[in-house]
Amino acid sequence: MDKNMPICGMFPRETLKAHVEREPEREPERVGEIPGAFGGELVLQDLEVVIGTLADGDTPGIEGMVYDAVTEQPVNNAHVYFMRRFLHDFYNDVCIKFLRNTAKAMGPDSRRIITDMLVPEQVEVYGPKEVYYRLELDDHDWQREDF
Numbered sequence: 001m002d003k004n005m006p007i008c009g010m011f012p013r014e015t016l017k018a019h020v021e022r023e024p025e026r027e028p029e030r031v032g033e034i035p036g037a038f039g040g041e042l043v044l045q046d047l048e049v050v051i052g053t054l055a056d057g058d059t060p061g062i063e064g065m066v067y068d069a070v071t072e073q074p075v076n077n078a079h080v081y082f083m084r085r086f087l088h089d090f091y092n093d094v095c096i097k098f099l100r101n102t103a104k105a106m107g108p109d110s111r112r113i114i115t116d117m118l119v120p121e122q123v124e125v126y127g128p129k130e131v132y133y134r135l136e137l138d139d140h141d142w143q144r145e146d147f
Contacts, residue, residue, distance in 0.1 A: 043075055069098040077107030084115045 044051075044059055045067035054064050067074060073081075081102050087095045102112055 043078075045075070069101060070094070071101065073101045073105035076105045078105070078110055081106065081110065081112045082115070083112070085117065087114065087116045088119045 042062045043065050044062050045065045047068060048066045051064045051066045065074070069086075075081075083098075083102070087098065090098070099112070106112065
């Protein structure tokens with residue numbers, strides 16, 4: 001995914017402070033590898049189900065914070081609010097709520113950076129559709145020879 005949607009070098013990160021993302025497994029490491037990235041505190045925000053899986057040392061120099069984007073943004077006046085690859089999972093009215101919550105927390109010098117994907121409303125499935133149907137089956141169904 002990073003090959004298709006690179007983020008390194010897209011903007012100066014000297015004072016990056018808040019980081020909102022749904023895929024924490026690699027990105028915070030890469031942000032930390034950028035020279036000068038730690039002019040401020042770096043915070044990774046996500047749901048408890050994600051933050052709870054992080055072990056000590058998974059995100060060195062980055063504070064993990066449980067946060068649901070539907071609620072008020074707890075980090076105020078951050079230099080950068082970086083939202084990556086999660087808005088496309090929600091309907092427009094929910095995304096607007098996320099963005100308003102962030103806007104309320106922003107200070108006069110804050111920036112909001114959104115890196116996401118435009119997902120088409122209809123997707124054409126190429127190849128045998130049976131492969132996709134089989135994904136919905138349980139183990140017993142997979143074993144059936146008459147499928």
